[in-house]
Amino acid sequence: MTITRDTLVKLLSNLGSKKEVEQYLKQYCSADTQRFALIKVGGSALDEALDTVGSSIAFLQQVGLTPIVVHGAAAHVDRALAESGIATPRLDEIRCVSPEAFEVVRRVLQRENLALVDALAANGCDARPIVGEVFEVEPIDVGRYGLRGRVSAVDDTSIMAAVRAGKLPVVTCLGATRGGQLLSISSDEAASALAQRFQPHKIIFLTSTGGLMDEEQRVISAINLTEDYERLMAQPWVSGGMRRKLAHIHQLLSRLPHATVSISAPDKLARELFTHRGAGTLVSRGERVETFDRFEDIEREKLQNLVESCFGRRLTPGYFEKKRCHRVYVTEDYRATAILTSEAGLVYLDKFAVTRKAQGEGLGGSVWDRMRRDNPKVFWRSQTVNPVNGWYFQQADGSYRTPKWTVFWYGMEGFEEIERCVRTALEMPASLKDHGVDGD
Numbered sequence: 001m002t003i004t005r006d007t008l009v010k011l012l013s014n015l016g017s018k019k020e021v022e023q024y025l026k027q028y029c030s031a032d033t034q035r036f037a038l039i040k041v042g043g044s045a046l047d048e049a050l051d052t053v054g055s056s057i058a059f060l061q062q063v064g065l066t067p068i069v070v071h072g073a074a075a076h077v078d079r080a081l082a083e084s085g086i087a088t089p090r091l092d093e094i095r096c097v098s099p100e101a102f103e104v105v106r107r108v109l110q111r112e113n114l115a116l117v118d119a120l121a122a123n124g125c126d127a128r129p130i131v132g133e134v135f136e137v138e139p140i141d142v143g144r145y146g147l148r149g150r151v152s153a154v155d156d157t158s159i160m161a162a163v164r165a166g167k168l169p170v171v172t173c174l175g176a177t178r179g180g181q182l183l184s185i186s187s188d189e190a191a192s193a194l195a196q197r198f199q200p201h202k203i204i205f206l207t208s209t210g211g212l213m214d215e216e217q218r219v220i221s222a223i224n225l226t227e228d229y230e231r232l233m234a235q236p237w238v239s240g241g242m243r244r245k246l247a248h249i250h251q252l253l254s255r256l257p258h259a260t261v262s263i264s265a266p267d268k269l270a271r272e273l274f275t276h277r278g279a280g281t282l283v284s285r286g287e288r289v290e291t292f293d294r295f296e297d298i299e300r301e302k303l304q305n306l307v308e309s310c311f312g313r314r315l316t317p318g319y320f321e322k323k324r325c326h327r328v329y330v331t332e333d334y335r336a337t338a339i340l341t342s343e344a345g346l347v348y349l350d351k352f353a354v355t356r357k358a359q360g361e362g363l364g365g366s367v368w369d370r371m372r373r374d375n376p377k378v379f380w381r382s383q384t385v386n387p388v389n390g391w392y393f394q395q396a397d398g399s400y401r402t403p404k405w406t407v408f409w410y411g412m413e414g415f416e417e418i419e420r421c422v423r424t425a426l427e428m429p430a431s432l433k434d435h436g437v438d439g440d
Helices: 005-012 018-029 043-062 074-084 099-122 157-164 187-198 225-233 240-255 266-274 300-311 356-360 363-374 389-395 414-427
Strands: 037-041 068-071 127-130 135-139 149-154 168-172 174-176 182-184 202-206 222-224 260-264 281-284 289-292 325-331 336-343 346-354 378-383 398-401 405-410
Touching: 037 043, 037 187, 043 068, 043 074, 043 099, 043 202, 043 266, 068 099, 068 187, 074 099, 099 127, 099 168, 099 182, 127 157, 149 187, 157 168, 187 202, 187 240, 202 266, 222 225, 222 363, 225 240, 225 363, 240 260, 240 281, 260 266, 289 363, 300 325, 300 336, 300 346, 325 363, 336 363, 346 356, 346 363, 346 414, 356 363, 378 389, 378 414, 389 405, 398 414, 405 414
Parallel strands: 037 068, 037 202, 068 168, 127 168, 135 174, 202 260, 222 281, 346 378
Antiparallel strands: 135 149, 174 182, 260 281, 289 325, 325 336, 336 346, 378 405, 398 405
């Protein structure tokens, strides 16, 4: 079944605005077929949500997007080994695989590969199983780790043959030495090797958790590695698993600077791919977020061009002279900014502007997180018809709506403080000429 573009936009507009959907669809469809995305399906996702994995990935093929899929099967392997009474100790976090254990691993990986292909077929997706013929591997250390290998080369012949035939390639994490010996490899390493070979625009990790979690076990919406990596790795609440995942993604994106990584639950994949709000964790190499306490220290022309290009309107004359600057956050290439001013003794978000490309890289979320960490109380307004308000509602502690404006805030305490925010926001003059739906 093929879904027309108009039908697709209507379907996905239930998740986000039509403008968002059109933007991402255009971006993805402009990519080479095999460079749209690499999807790595975690063993837990296969174990807990196979049917949902199948329907989510099948949907992408139905709309003309053909990802390359690679999967693990750790949960299935663990159970099969336990049932067989075979011990597989770990050294340096690597599973040791004896010849006896390898037969179980091989059998399980082949079985789960076919199970995923069947799940895709049940959802109208023509997929091709690919087992053992993609990765050339070398033994890590037979004496210590047994039949475990590391990838030394990628042979894309079978993958490209599947793509040319209109079939979705489903690759499992087995490799062969030059002598033909099959070895087990890490699914993360398999995904990294494929990513470096095909240079996809998007790398997607489907997991049962649906993203990387913060201190309060909430999904982190965006991570800008340039800005956030060292800070996150230093946090005591970052678990060993999350620490390894972050280090793996950091290493991967250092080699693929133009790619992004999305970590999502299978049932949230469409929202993660086609809306600004997303539904998982978007990780990008990103860029540094710089802060300024005075407008005089900023490259004003660049900042003004950024704001005006995002809103499609010009700032009112004398904007920088009239406003009382509290702090400005701007990415080093001037692609995202948050301009904070002082109003009625409180911090006001006067402008939040992010270019379309930067939205797809999660830079807006990075700027917002930095702003929020530094400023415990902020209020702002947006025209009530602004399509970005859905995202603002997620970020705010409260809101007040009029026919023209919606006022948002976070961190405010008590009725009097909130009333002052609302009154101040509603009384402020416009700072964009001929402003329309984007508000100011």
